[in-house]
Every structure is written in structure tokens, then in C-alpha cells.
Amino acid sequence: MTAAVALQLLVAGLSTGSIYALVALGLVLVFKGTGVVNFAQGEFVTLGAYTALFLSVFTPLPYAAVFVLTVLLAGAVGMAIERGLLRPLIRAPAFTVVIATLAIGLMIKNALRLAWQEPVSTLPTPFSSDPIALGPLRINPQYLWVIGCSLLLMGLLVVFFRASRLGKAMRAVAQNQDAARLMGIPVGRIYSITFGVATAIAAIAGVLFAPLIGIEAEMGGVIIKGFVAAIVGGFSSLTGAVVSGLLIGVIEAFGGAYFGGIFKNVVAFAILIAVLLLRPHGLFGRAEAHRV
Amino acid sequence: MFDRVGGIAGARGRVALLALLAALVGMPPLFDSYYHFLLSLMLINVIVAVGLNLLIGNAGQISLCHSSFMAIGAYATIYLSTKLGLNYWLAMPLGGVVAGAFGCILGLPAVRVRGFYLAVVTLGFLEIIQIVIEQTPGITGGVRGMSASRPELFGVKLRADLHFYYVILAVTAAALYCAHTLLHSPTGRAFNAIRVSESAAATLGIPVARTKLIAFIVAAFYAGIGGGLFATLVGFIDPLEFGVWTSIRHVVFIVVGGLGSIVGSAVGAAVLTALPEILRGFKEFSEFVYGGLLLVVLIVMPRGLVGLWPWWRARGRASPPARTAAVDKARAA
Amino acid sequence: MTANRQHRSFLGAALIAATLIAGPAAAQDGVTSDTITVGAYGPLTGPAAYVGLGGRDGLSLAVKELNDGGGIHGRKIKVVFEDDGFSPTKALASVKKLVEQDKVFLVFGVSGSNPTVGTLDYLKERKVPTYVSFASAPQVTRPFYRHIFRGGTTEAARYGELYAEFLVEFLQAKRIAMLTGADEFPKNEGDATERHLQEWYKAKPVLRVEFKTGDKDFTPQLLRIKEANPDVILSFGLVTEAAIILRQARELGLRQPFFGSGAMVDNALIASARFAAEGFMGGWLTPLFLDSAHPDMVKFRTDWGKLYPGAPAGRPNLFDVLSYADMHVVAEGLRRAGKGLTGDSLIKALESLRDYRVNEIATPRTFTDWHHIGNLRMNMMIVANQHWVPLRWDPKRESAILKDYKK
Secondary structure, eight states, X not given: OOHHHHHHHHXXXXXXXXXXXXXXXXXXXXXXXXXXXXXXXXXXXXXXHHHHHHHHHHSOOOHHHHHHHHHHHHHHHHHHHIIIIIGGGTTSBHHHHHHHHHHHXXXXXXXXXXXXXXXXXXXXXXXXXXXXXXXXXXXXXXXXXXXXXXXXXXXXXXXXXXXXXXXXXXXXXXXXXXXXXHTTOOHHHHHHHHHHHHHHXXXXXXXXXXXXXXXXXXXXXXXXXHHHHHHHHTSSOHHHHHHHHHHHXXXXXXHHHHHOSTTHHHHHHHHHHHHHHHOTTOSSOOOOOOOO | OBOTTSOBOHHHXXXXXXXXXXXXXXXXXXXXXXXXXXXXXXXXXXXXXXXXXXXXXXXOXXXXXXXXXXXXXXXXXXXXXXXXXXXXXXXXXXXXXXXXXXXXXXXXHHTTOOHHHHHHHHHHHHHHHHHHHHHOHHHHOGGGOEXXXXXXXXXXXXXXXXXXXXXXXXXXXXXXXXXXXXXXXHHHHHHXXXXXXXXXXXXXXXXXXXXXXXXXXXXXXXHHHHHHHHHHHHSEEOGGGGSHHHHHHHHHHHHHHOTTOHHXXXXXXXXXXXXXXXXXXXXXXXXHXXXXXXXXXXXXXXXXXXXXXXXXXXXXXXXXXXXXHHHHHHHXX | OHXXXXXXXXXXXXXXXXXXXXXXXXXXXXXXXXXXXXXXXEOSSSTTHHHHHHHHHHHHHHHHHHHHTTOBTTXXXXXXEEEOTXXXXXXXXXXXXXXXXXXXXXXXXXXXXXXXXXXXXXXXXXXXXXXXXXXXXXXXXXXXXXXXXXXXXXXXXXXXXXXXXXXXXXXXXXXXXXXXXXXXXXXXXXXXXXXXXXXXXXXXXXXXXXXXXXXXXXXXXXXXXXXXXXXXXXXXXXXXXHHHHHHHHHHTTOOSOEEXXXXXXXXXXXXXXXXXXXXXXXXXXXXXXTTOOOHHHHHHHHHHHHHSTTOOTTXXXXXXXXXXHHHHHHHHHHHHHOSSOOHHHHHHHHHTOSSXXXXXXXXXXXXXXXXXXXXXXXXXXXXXXXXXXXXXXXXXXXXXXXXXXXX
């Protein structure tokens, strides 16, 4: 394997890894913030991509406006879903809520599948598809845009959670609901906002990746790799989710080169098992205190 | 009418059970093979669901790869009876045993992880089994699928769905009885103890890891039996029948029916197998409607259908910890 | 008293005789004096929904045309459509329901191979006339069974014959690399092509790599292909993956032409891959592409649009055209069977068809009393100037499939 080939694989891996990272980010955010394992996160990516598609097909809005509008709409939909469908289940057993999110995802996927029946669609972007040549490397500028946006988003989230009032309130609710409530934080509203932010992140992933992977009703299947990344990261750490997502993307790319295309999918799970054997709480997770 | 594990108890329960059994035996000949086929599918799903319930509802372990054990049972049964020429009535239970063996293979690493981590590990197992099925066409037919023919019983080929249905009914009855017995045995009590608190169970001298392993093996065995029956009922299987959505459907059966309850799992499996057939009228919207109905049912009955039974509601023990506790767990990280 | 008894027994005998004579005709399921009931099944839900939705809507358009024209011998056609979710189990349940509950005369299959194969044993047992429009699995027509016909899609092996001949004779390809998806249809195409390259031309692909449906990155596979330096790259799979493969291939500097699966020939491919799709070649099952200006295709699109106003993007698709054409084939069979319509008379009528088609949007269908493979033709298309354009090429080698039957 030459250095050029390796670098090519690295860029491809980072790009695919970014989508895993964004999905994992949304999953961990919702779990930490509301205790819900959101099996519909993949469908929110799909919803984001289709929303952007409909906006660009049926309105004359330019890419930037479509992007922003999609994210805002997705956030609103996420908040509405939390308030309307998940809040009634707040005292329900964990399994019930998981199946409820699955049902929501199923409904979203079916609605989209019937509303738009092209086998695959794309999103027009202001970036040209001509690859940039850097020596022997040829990099599609979209990859750089996608990786760059993902990193920027993650950076913004770090700042948001550390510095802003809302971010700190969300962290408080994630740490201990009852204490947060005692401090006057409206826990219910924070739940909605958390869900809305996670949906918005999924929508960003959808819009960013639509030109690269195509828009179709099954694109939510990426959630499985998102779960793997979240677990490998420790399922409680946002940074962990991101780092694991990127790591899995890169190792998959190189694994595919060495072991063939079919085994690419197993690579992710092989990493999962290896990490869990060595560090049972994931790369960045910490051992839970056991209540005896 | 129900006991603490959702099995049948008491005089009223026994009468109801006998009445149901009489209906299941006496009424089908009045209908045609579409209904026999449907009833058979329902019963197979009952077997699979009851096995899964032992693992998830009673032992408290999460498994999203149950369809893989069905697949293993199905393909093993076909292979043993066609390629190795074994009698079907030997091949089918052996298929279950092979599935149980794979349950052990999954169980060995799985007992070391918990909660959602375990769920994703089982997803990995499912993925691996899918690839194995696809890449070994010599044994499984690969993506092109594989045919299976009906067995003979006392020299009579069970070609008619009605005849095979009676066989499936007998196996289902046996499976339910065994599940009931298991849950009332020390092992069954150990399952429940582990689900409630692993550390408490350990202090009581229960071998936690070994008990969990038994749960995995038994659940896999049930699924394998279900798979072996399924393959011969339908006559043609392919790997898509055993994907992640099938696994999720099994979990939905027991969540909607009532986690931890044998009757709940059976009812959930039967109702939710029949539901897509009832929803046929919605054509391309049937999945959308199914999702909507599911959501409504869950919001109205978060503990499942069996939660309507007031006694079960008061019990509360069978259900896994609610979300708020999960959130508190996460905060420690 | 004796006379009365004699009367009654005579009456009884006459009644029995009447039932025996009237019996078979009255017992024909699905046919009444004014209706023929056709049952159909295909995926309306799930990832393959576009197949079943196209199948159903094309079929219904044809039925509407036939009914508006007065029906067939005074009988209108009624269609009962069931969803099979692309699952063999659900397909079998659907077919049982159609045959036993709806008492259909004929089963029209617009599903994929695996679900269709799942129904065959039951349909054969019940001797229900069955017309399979889309499935390419060999079990449909082999071994030969009187009641089962295959229409639009050709045999899996035929794909291999046509592709192999096209690659070697027309494209003069010496070094062929294959990139195939792991699903049933692309795998069949890939295996059949490889087999016929070997059998007919003693040619072997220089490389064969696989991918899984749902993969979003093909860099590893494409880099290996680049290393192998082929003349032509074969790609079998679905449109979604094809769009990514083409784009990534051009980005990585692969200049070779691509030849693809029948499933990849779609305007969506051009819309997604844009200029990376130029020069892409593939097989198409009907003589005219969907955006052709030919009056027959224009009429089809207009009529379709009238029956389904406000239809979503992407429709009508190939499956609308195929099932429309095949329903007209069945209608011709119903016509030729005459007023006394039975399963047997329909089968004989269909077997009399030679190169029948309703108009130019369909490929001609031929059935005989020793084979029921309606279509052995495909048209090769190429993307030129962001449009699908037919290539003028006809295969010269005789298909070995019919030779097999003659044995």
C-alpha cells in the first residue's frame, strides 16, 4: 500500500466517520439528557435530508438558506415529538420508550418513502465536484466541507455546553433531574430542547452528507454504526462518540482495503468487541458506581 | 388466574386454558389453509416470543439478535434433514440444539456486558450471522434462499397446512409448559433475582454469569425450534427473513404483550402476527398505520397488554427500571 | 304411489346429471358472467416498495383501459392487490388469501425472485394460472409447469448471456473487473455473467469484488480495481450505490467505462452522479426509455398521469411499464380463450402468442406449449449528454436456455 493510497483511504474514512460521529453525538446527547435511547435517530437524518431536498426542489431558496431552514425545522419537529409522544411515556419502562422511538422512526420512513419515489436523489450544493488534486491525491471538495463542518459543529457544542446558560442547564438535568428541578430548571422544557438539538444535529448530518451518499428512504441504516460508535466511546461522553465515530470510519476504510468489501461491516463490530473486552465501559466511559 | 410469572394458575385459569385449547383444536378444520397458515405463524411466533421473554423479561438481558437463532435453527434443520438425511423429527430438535449452542457462543462474551452495551453486541452477532449465511451458499443457499419440504409423520406427508398446524400446536403447548415450569424452578427464580439486582443475587449465592448463560441458551433453543418449524411451514427461506427488523418485531411482541409474563408474550405474539394481516386494507400505508397503532398502544398501556390486568399493575416487579433510574446511572459516568 | 316414486327418482337422476354437466363450468373460480377476478401481489411496503407500487399502478392502468373498452367478451376485470413486503412468508400468505378468500381466476406476480419462489409450490398444487412479470429466478420456468408463465423480466441466465456477449463482441473488452452487490438480483447477474464469459468466451474477470447494499463508501474496492487496470468495469447493484460508485470512481481517476445492472438504468442515476454517469451502459427491458418521444410512450405517460394525478417524483418507473405491458399480454390471452373461459383455455390461448405486444413500449412476448419464457430480449442503453440513449446492438448468439428445454 503506497502512501497515496493510504491517504486516500484516510480521507474517505474520515468522511464516512464524520457521519457516524454526528449520529453517535445525537444518540449520546439524548441518552445523557433524557435517558431515552432514540432508535429513530437514523430516520431524523433521513428527514433532514428529505426536508432539504423538498426545499431545494419546490422553493427557489439557495443552499445556505435551505441548510439553515432545514436545521430549524428539524429542531422544531424534534421538540414537538418529545413533547407530544415521548413525554407521556416519561414514567414508562425503558423498553417501552425504545419501541416507541422505533415506531416513530417507522412512521417517518414510510411517509418519506411514499412521498418521493425516486430511487435516489441528490442535493445541489455550491461546491463543484471536480476533485482537488494534491499530488497523487484527489479529494472531492465536498469531503473537506463535510469534515470541516462536523468538526466545527462539535466545537460549537463543546462551547455551548460549557459556557451558555442553556447548555449548563442541560448538563444539570443530565446529571441529576431532581437536583436540577430543585434549582428551578424546567426539566420538561429542557428535555424537549435536548431532543430538538439532537434532531437538529441529525438533520445537519443529513444535509451535509446528502450530496455524498444520496438521499433515499433507507439512509437511516447508518444508525447502527452510530450505536457502535456511541458504545465504543462510552455512551456517556460526547467527545467519546465523536472520536469513536471517526476512528471506526477510518478503520473500516482500511479494513475494507485489506479484507474485502463484505467484511467492512464486521470491522465495526470487531472493534466494538475488542474495546469492550479491554475497556468494558468504552474508550471514554467511566465505571458506574454500584448501588448495593 | 395468572401467577407471578404470568403463567396460568388457579381454577379459573385452567378452565380458560382448556377452553382455548379446545377452540384451537376443534375450530380450524372449519376454515381453509390461509387461516391454518396464519395460525401456524402465530404459534411459531409465540414459541419464539416466550423464549425471548425468558431472556429479556425475566432474566433482564437485552437481545436484538433473536432472529439469528431462528435462522440457525431453520438452516440447521433443513441441512440435517436434506443433506444428512436425518428424520425431520430428529432434525428439528437438533436444529434447536444447534441454535442453543450458538446461544452459548454469544452468551460467553455477552454475560460480561450489560444494558445497552449488550444490545449493540447482540446487533454485532446478528450482522456476523447474516454474513455467514450469505457467504456459505453451499449450506444455506445464500441470498438466493433455500427450499424446505414438509416432513412425514407416521408415513403421512404433512402437506396440508392443517395437519402441520396440529404439530406446531403440540410443540407450542410443550414449549409453554416448559417455560412455565422453568420459571417456577430455582433457575427461574434466579433469573428474576438477577434482573432485579445482580449484586444482591450474587450475595445470595446465585451464580450470576452461569445463570445468564443458561438464559441465553434456553432463549436461543426456543428460537431455533421456532425457526425449524418456520422453515418447513413456509417452504422457502432467505436471509432477509431473519434480519434486524425481525428481531425488533420479536421484542415488540413481548413489550406490547407484557415483559416478564408468559401469557403476555404469547398474546402479544399472536395479536401482532395477526395485525399486519388485518391491516392489509391499508395497502402501502399499512406499515405507517402499524407504527401509529403501536405508538398509541404503548402510550395507553406502557406495561403492555397484560398491564391491563390490575393485579399485574400492582406487581410492578417484572418491568425493567424506568428511565429516570437509567438517567441517574448515566450521570455517574 | 309407484308412479310418484318413479317420478322422483327420475327427477333425482336428472338433477344429478344436470349438476355433473353444469359442475365444472360453474366451479371455475374467479370467472362470472360479467367479471374476471385477477389477484396480484408485490411489495408495497419496505425498501422494495417502488417495485410493487410500479407493478400495481401499471397493472391497474391496463385494466382500466380494458374495462373502458368494454372488457373482454363482456366481462370486466377486477384486481385484488396484496402487499407482500418482499418476504416469501408474506407472499405465500397473500397468495393463499387471494386464492382461497378472494377466489381469483389468475395470479399476477409483481414481486421479486425470493418472494415469488415462495409461492410457486402452493400455486402449482392448486393449479392456479400464474403470470410472473418481474421475478427472474429460474425456478419460475424451470422445470416447465403448464400453469406458470414468465413475462417481462427475462431469465437470470439470459442476463449473463447477453452481458457476456455485449462485453466481448461489442465492447471488445479483454480485461473485465466486477463489482457486485451481495443481494440476490445483483449476485445472480454477476454469477451468470461470469459463468457465460467462461463458457462462451473462455474469459475470466481480472478481479471480482463485492459490496453490501447500504454501503456508502467504495474507496477500498475502487482502489483495488484501479490497481487491476481493467478495460471495462461491471457494476451490479442498485441505483443508490451506483451513483456513489460512479462519482467516487471518477474522483479516484478511474477512466474506464462502466457497464451496469438492469436495475441501475434510471434517470435518478444521471441526476445524482451527473457527469460521472456519462458513458455508463446498462440493459433495459423495454424498447423505449421512459422519457422517449415515441408516440406510444408519450400516450402511456399521459394516460398514466391522468389516472394518477399528483404522483410523486420517480413515477412512472420501469415496473409501471412492464406490468402494463404484461397485463395486456394476459388480456390478449383472455381474449383468445373465448367466452368459455377456464384455466385450460387461458393457458392454451397464451401458448398461441407469438411476438405479441400491445404497442411499441413493450418487448414482444412468445409462449409455446413447451416453454413459458415470454421474453429473451434486452436493449442496451448508454448515457449520452445526460440522457439514456439506446445502443444499436442485437445479440447474434442463440440463447442456450431454449436449447435446454428442447432436450
